[in-house]
Amino acid sequence: MAIYHMGPLAMDESFIYTFFPLLAAILLLIYIKSKEANEAPKEPEASPTYSLWNPDRKRSETSTSSFFQEPITALGDEVDVLSMPPHPFRPYKPVYHMTMGLEKCAPNDLFLIDSSYPSRIALRKQVVNEFPHISLGASERCGPAVKELYTYILSQHLPSRFPKLFTTSSVDREFKNHVSGDSYPLTPPQNSIDALKILATTVEEDILILQKESGRETYSLQGFIACFPNGFDSSKKMGMELREIHGPVPMFEEKLATSMDRFFGRLEVGKWVKRMNWTISTHEKLFLPTGNHHYEGEELPEELEFVDLEKTYLRVERQVLLRLPVSRDMVFFVKTYMTPLARIKKEGQGEALATAIDGVPEKLGVYKRRIVWGKAVKDALRA
Ligand code: HEM
Secondary structure (H helix, E strand, C coil): CCEEEECCEEEEHHHHHHHHHHHHHHHHHHHHHHHHHHCCCCCCCCCCCCCCCCCCCCCCCCECCCCECCCECCCCCCCCHHHCCCCCCCCCCCCCCCCCCCEECCHHHCCCCCCCHHHHHHHHHHHHHHCHHHHEEECHHHHHHHHHHHHHHHHHHHHHHCCCCEEEECCCCEEEECCCCCEEECCCCCCHHHHHHHHHCCCCCEEEEEEECCCCCCEEEEEEECCCCECCCHHHCCCCEHHHHCCCCCCHHHHCHHHHHHHHHHCCCECCEEEEEEEEECCCCCCECCCCCCCCCCCCCCCCCCCCCCCCEEEEEEEEEEECCCCCCEEEEEEEEEEEHHHHHHCCCHHHHHHHHHCCCHHHHHHCCHHHHHHHHHHHHHC
16 A cells, blocks of 8 residues: 655545545535525526416506516506606716616606606607508517517506506406597407507507517517607618617717627516617607708708707607517617707706717717707807
């Protein structure tokens, strides 16, 4: 038997063959356990057979589904959202940084209803009837996503959050909008455009549905409600991937394209996020399939010498992004806020907005047509 001499210590061979493998096994076990303890617990995946709607549910009960990890709570009887002014979002900063700018969105805050709701819904009805092909679109493959969304919004979200404004009847299997007086079936129409038309005239938010391209890590536009597009025609963006959709946006490719694709690939069911976009609009039109942006090769109109702050607006988009639990498609909601610059000035925000206009990088400023309105708007805000 070999004896190993290590200074004052001496070990025989059988001890070495038993002790060291045992020590290695113990150390490996400790390492695995500590790694497990340090890892964040994994979100449970949504069940593919989640219950969409229980018609016998009492109104006051909170409603949860695998759409989100927090319950929807009903607004109390004392809250009259229709008498509340639109939320004064003022997202501009002294210097504009092109970032994803995403924050967590509570499920209760998916739809923000305020005093503009009745007039906006009336306008949306006009738009979908006059411009059906520009305001509504759906590819064949997004049918299941449209049905999933329709059922969630009409059967679950709206009646749970705003029980004074929207109710459902299990007898008639109907959704009732008590503001507009409209009733719709709880079962989604077979035709996706019919379903989108109902959604378009029930909520103020425009809705874009994106699906993963098979074999690629990218998402493309497969369905839309675009009653208030800010200068683009969604029907022309159908089938395009996010990168291509944002092609006209300066700095997008360098600053955002890769992180956005990655984010879309990773966003989990139940993790809703929101972000804001802002620009200046020299008119009050909400349905704008062209204009408000400058594209390469286009001629710019003359620089404005004067603007009327009552008729020039801060146009803010509040955007919410989520993944549908069953189809796993992505949905992007956009609510548009228009605030006359006269009000911004009255709030004492004139200088802050003028500074923010200067803080928009040159190329993005051209895209936003700052050359046309920039000086006149800043002069008026600072006067
Ligand atoms: C969360 C991710 C997103 C980010 C960070 C983002 C960012 C932006 C930015 C910075 C602009 C320029 C707007 C301006 O300053 O006036 C823009 C424009 C635009 N975005 Fe997004 N966006 C996102 C998601 C989406 C999605 C999901 C769609 C769906 C189709 C979309 C469609 C558009 C369109 C159509 C434009 C106008 C492009 C044009 O002028 O033709 N965006 N986006």
